[in-house]
Amino acid sequence: MPSADQTLTVITQFLARADKGDAEVTPATGLYGDGLELDSLEAAELSAMLEDEFGTDPFSSGDELPQTVGDILAFYEVAAPA
């Protein structure tokens, strides 16, 4: 499973591609609304990028969509072998 830095790198690459490269990205940053303001298509694109990179992604693997950058990081931390 990826490290937090690897995951943040993919998120940053996605934001640059989505013309949101100036956005502040911390674990507390929300993905929608007042945070990164992702719409459903942008979330789908981020989901696909994460899956392409890491083989799985928190948007299509869990019961609930991640709400923050921290939720994405936590998904991979939990998925990582002990």
Added chain:
Amino acid sequence: MSTQPAAHYDRVHEAWRLIMGEEFHYGFFASADTPLEVATAALTAEMLTRAGIGPGDRVLDIGCGTGRQSCDLAADSGASVLGITTSASGVAAASELARTRGVDARFEQRDGTSNGLPDASYDVVWALESSHLMRDRGGLLSESVRVLAPGGRFVLCDIVRKREIPFLEVRSRRHDFAVLRSAFGDAHMEPLASYASTLEELGMTVLDATDISEETLGTFAAWRANVARHETTLLELLDAESVADFVRATEVLEAFWNDGTLGYGILAAVKP
């Protein structure tokens, strides 16, 4: 003020005029062989019927684009029209059109979701196919209601979302959605019922909210025919990939219309 819609329209304006016709919007097709210019005029007529614009009425045209509609409204009904758009070049082109035609229409660069106009200063607010490019749909509607005088009418027609699209479906069809975004800009479609309920919450009385998806379906074939007819010129205005993307976008939209994902709605409401 959002500049994304302005940048989008500036970039492809001339090409779209060739493809979509002078009226620059969808058509209302009485039959499959209705010419596009007849169909676009028919859609405008559907709006006019609902708007009930009379001589001297103050009309606000939100997302006025090229200004053609505003000028027609002023010329045909004797109304005094203000067209607003986020595009500076749109304002310049529309102002020149109004000057040339000698009609009572003027144009200002304003955002429909925060228009800055005085309360109760318009008799009709007109939004023809502009709302899908405004993310703050609540802002558009509340601002429209705010500037309407008592008894004033709000009329809107636009692309609408006809069902919930689950995340995994968005993801699986993301390439189709990306094609639409590339061709038509950062569009966000809402259900027609959502417009109606928001207007009711704002104190408006909704007179009519009609799904006209079937009547607008012929638009896509008509646009593709115009692409074929003007291909040489279009390839001078746009790169080949953009032209191909546009054609692909019409096919994606046509499929969405046919499977009930997207469609077209028209709505009228009055301020008590």
